[in-house]
Amino acid sequence: MTVPERLIDAATRLFADKGYERVAVQEVVEHAGVTKGAMYHYFGSKDDLLHEIYGRLLRLQTEHLKKIAAADGPVTKRLREAAVDVIVTSIDDFDAAKVFFRSMNHLSAEKQREVRAERRRFHEMFRALVEEGQQDGTFRADVPADVATYYFFGSLHQLGTWYRPDGDIPPGRLAEHYADLLIHSLKA
Amino acid sequence: MTVPERLIDAATRLFADKGYERVAVQEVVEHAGVTKGAMYHYFGSKDDLLHEIYGRLLRLQTEHLKKIAAADGPVTKRLREAAVDVIVTSIDDFDAAKVFFRSMNHLSAEKQREVRAERRRFHEMFRALVEEGQQDGTFRADVPADVATYYFFGSLHQLGTWYRPDGDIPPGRLAEHYADLLIHSLKA
Amino acid sequence: MTVPERLIDAATRLFADKGYERVAVQEVVEHAGVTKGAMYHYFGSKDDLLHEIYGRLLRLQTEHLKKIAAADGPVTKRLREAAVDVIVTSIDDFDAAKVFFRSMNHLSAEKQREVRAERRRFHEMFRALVEEGQQDGTFRADVPADVATYYFFGSLHQLGTWYRPDGDIPPGRLAEHYADLLIHSLKA
Amino acid sequence: MTVPERLIDAATRLFADKGYERVAVQEVVEHAGVTKGAMYHYFGSKDDLLHEIYGRLLRLQTEHLKKIAAADGPVTKRLREAAVDVIVTSIDDFDAAKVFFRSMNHLSAEKQREVRAERRRFHEMFRALVEEGQQDGTFRADVPADVATYYFFGSLHQLGTWYRPDGDIPPGRLAEHYADLLIHSLKA
DNA sequence: GATGAATGAGAATTCATTCAT
DNA sequence: TATGAATGAATTCTCATTCAT
Incomplete structure (x- = not known):
């Protein structure tokens, strides 16, 4: 290395x-x-290290999401896949994910803006899937897509505080549960 | 003062x-x-201040939850009320809530144990409501009550990173949306 | 102390x-x-110390110059007194003067502006004496008062690099020589 | 290059x-x-660079001074020429001159001795001109030639702190003024 | 109850210089 | 001739906490 x-x-x-x-x-x-x-x-600087850690994970997840969102198939399937993927990749590199969830505030103002912008794009791609489902009647429209997206990412970003990959619930199962809860909460 | x-x-x-x-x-x-x-x-010490901030909010929310959980009425109603209440009270004292969500790691080991234990009790009371609903068939049983509870509290604990009480969505409405998403995600 | x-x-x-x-x-x-x-x-900060050292000497010399310039008597006498005084007080607190002459560049931008402004005022009071003499015909007018002032202060500010107060030339005598050279160089 | x-x-x-x-x-x-x-x-090393910068300017000025001092003509003329030349060459390579005036202290002890010795020789050649004038009655003898020399070089060495070659006073004029002040201050 | 001077242990960062290639 | 990665010692500044008054 x-x-x-x-x-x-x-x-x-x-x-x-x-x-x-x-x-x-x-x-x-x-x-x-x-x-x-x-x-x-x-x-x-010290926070350059942090930035690099962020960058890697965020780039990976963004790539995945792009592919998933652009694929064919019903929106429910794509949203579920997106949800599963972001959880699985987060747990795959759980240390990086924990840092990501917890320490963004410590970046310098400039780098924080940069990361926020990238995170924003990720958020919006995800939200677009929810909106797509709302427009074609698959998902309920009485909850704003933005709120639902924050709700899901909130859950994801707290994983680091309680989840243990080597505990009772294996990563794949956790991802299924979370994706399930998301889809269920949106079903029309 | x-x-x-x-x-x-x-x-x-x-x-x-x-x-x-x-x-x-x-x-x-x-x-x-x-x-x-x-x-x-x-x-x-400095972290005594932190401890005090935690204590106040946590005590308040625990009291509320006790009353709500012990009340009469269908479990769906009680769970919804509990969800709404914990969000509303968090936003009511949003600064304290932000501190709560973000800074627990900075408590001394001893105080952290103490707070964790209290939080644990809160978590368990909430989870008990979910389990009650699962046992009487109101809620789906294919997702562990624990996971669902973490899912909801995760969302709550991330509020501080994006929600603005004086923005487009008033606190009451946000609370309804979040409670709604929770109930929906659990509906049998 | x-x-x-x-x-x-x-x-x-x-x-x-x-x-x-x-x-x-x-x-x-x-x-x-x-x-x-x-x-x-x-x-x-470290440069606060520097600033304080400057301030003390500069304030003292400014006070003296004010009194000397405002006194009665022929301009030649007042200019000579001013010249003698700034040299004598510089040598009296020679360490401070050396710092003053040599280290201004190390002040923070803001403090440097402040000190420069004060130094500027000192320079201008001194130059005004030269101009007064030029206007009443005591001094030659074919050299700008500003240049003559810089010439004298340049000499003064380099004292730290060669002069030893306990050497052959006592401070009073050095001051007389310098004042003499100044007056002579300006005599009509 | x-x-x-x-x-x-x-x-x-x-x-x-x-x-x-x-x-x-x-x-x-x-x-x-x-x-x-x-x-x-x-x-x-880093201070080798400094040494080189010094060396160039000092060698040039020493050469010039040698020629000027050894020329024929009245001492007043030669001293004036020497004064003009050292100012003009300093301003010609003003960056080097600024470094020269300001940073000698940063040379290693050994190199500092070397430079000091060369500077000393320069100083003495210049002073010799003053003494020559004092001995033949052209200049006043009541001020030590050494002091007068320091007085002049002090002014020169401070040029970097205030003079701007592209400002109101062109280099040639400044040199004339300074030489003028020197000669005048010494006239018997 | 309250002050604020003083401590002392650490923190991030800088930089001239060396050296294997 | 030239590279640039790596060193390691030094530097400024921060801060929770203590304690005599």
């Missing part, structure tokens, strides 16, 4: 465990087995 | 705005118009 | 000796016999 | 602008369009 990869890995694990603010740069570089200077050679 | 009240108020506002770690004790006491010494006279 | 005084004293000596950039805050506080925390209790 | 030349150029501009200590080697090499390795290939 290259030095930047080792750094991202160590940072992801530590930030997920203790939260961004509670992790010293010193700890990250020790875990990565390099020196502080090396870290600052590759990353401009 | 007494000095401790002024401190709690200032802390609530500041912690909600910037997050616990980004607020210096110095700032809190300045906003409260007192000195550091005074703060340490009333509170043992 | 109070803590802030001890800090100013230590900083003045060290900055004069080694230059602002070469002195660590740590050194200053060690020489002052206090801790870093104490320093940051009284001064907002 | 060769690589070392590009480096000297970039360093001169940057050091003049921000001061030696505020310029990172990284910046210099970026401005020169080369890499750090290249810089350390040609120069032993």
Whole structure:
């Protein structure tokens, strides 16, 4: 593994465990087995590490969502797939996801804007699926698509606070339950 | 207002705005118009303030939930009321709620255990309502009551990141939508 | 001596000796016999110390110049007195003067503006004396008063690089020589 | 332009602008369009760059002064020429001159001794002209030649802090004024 | 009850320089 | 000749907390 990869890995694990603010740069570089200077050679600042962690997961999930949304098939199926996928990929890289859910506030203002914009696009693609279902009568229209989307993502973003991938409920099953609850809550 | 009240108020506002770690004790006491010494006279430490903020909201919501759960009437009605209430009271004291949602990790280990236990009790009372509905056939039983409860509270706990009480959707309406989504997602 | 005084004293000596950039805050506080925390209790930053050092000397010299310029007597006498005074007071607090001459660039932009403005006022009061002499025919008018003023202050501001108060030339004598050169260079 | 030349150029501009200590080697090499390795290939250290900048200007001015001092003609004329020349050449390469005036303290002890010695020789050649004039009765003898020389060089060395070559006073005129003030201040 | 000066342990970041390639 | 990754020591500043008054 290259030095930047080792750094991202160590940072992801530590930030997920203790939260961004509670992790010293010193700890990250020790875990990565390099020196502080090396870290600052590759990353401009501590919050650059955070940004990179976000970027990776967000890019992956956005790609997936694009494909799923653009596929053929009934909207219910596509929305369910989208929901399952975002949960499964979040749990696949659960440390990154935890960091993502918990530490965005610690990004610099500028990077926060950038990430927010990307997150916004993700939100809107997802919401568009809900709206599509509302327009063709598959989903109830008496709850705003935006609110339903926030409702679902809210649940997703709290996963890090309680879910344990190696506990009673395996990731796939959890994803099915969550997708199920979403679809059910919207069924006309 | 007494000095401790002024401190709690200032802390609530500041912690909600910037997050616990980004607020210096110095700032809190300045906003409260007192000195550091005074703060340490009333509170043992910075995270005592946090603890107090949690305690107030949690105690209030627990009381409400107890009454609602113990009331007569169909379980659907009681669950809906419980859902509406926890949202409305969260938005009523939205700053405290934001702190609550976001900063629990910053409590000392001991206080965290304490708060977790209280939150746990709250979670269980709520889940009990879901289970009651599952047992009498009102709600679907193919999704664990625990998961459904986490799903709902996840949504609630993320409100602070996007909802604006003075925006397009008034608190009452939001609460109805959220309760609606919950009930719908569970309907047999 | 109070803590802030001890800090100013230590900083003045060290900055004069080694230059602002070469002195660590740590050194200053060690020489002052206090801790870093104490320093940051009284001064907002390292360059606040610098600002304070400037302020003191500049205020003193401005006061003196005001009195001298406003006094009665021929302009030659007043200009000579002004010249002697600024040199004598600079050498009286030679460490502060050295810092003053050498380290202004290290102030923050804002404080630099402030100090520049004050220095500007000093420069203008001095130049006004030269102009007065030019208008009443005492001094030559073929060299701009501004240039003559810069010429003199340039000499003054370089004193720190070569002059030793305990060397062959006592401060009073040096001041007389410098004032003499100034007056002579301007005589009609 | 060769690589070392590009480096000297970039360093001169940057050091003049921000001061030696505020310029990172990284910046210099970026401005020169080369890499750090290249810089350390040609120069032993950061202060080698500084030394080189000094050397060039000082050598040039020393050469000129030698010729001027050794020429025929009355001492007044030669001193005036010397004064004009040192000012004109300083302004011709004003960035180098600013660096020269401001950053000598940052040389290593050894290089500082070397530069000081060269500067000393320059100072003494100049002072010798003053003394010559004092001995033949052209100049006043009641001010030490050394002091007069320091007085003049002080003014010169402060030019960087206020003079703008493209402002109201063109370099040639400024040089005349300064030389004029010097000669006048010494006239018997 | 309340003050505010002082502590001291850490935090992020910078940077000249080296060296294997 | 030239690269650029890596070092490691130093630097400024922050802050919760204590304590004599």
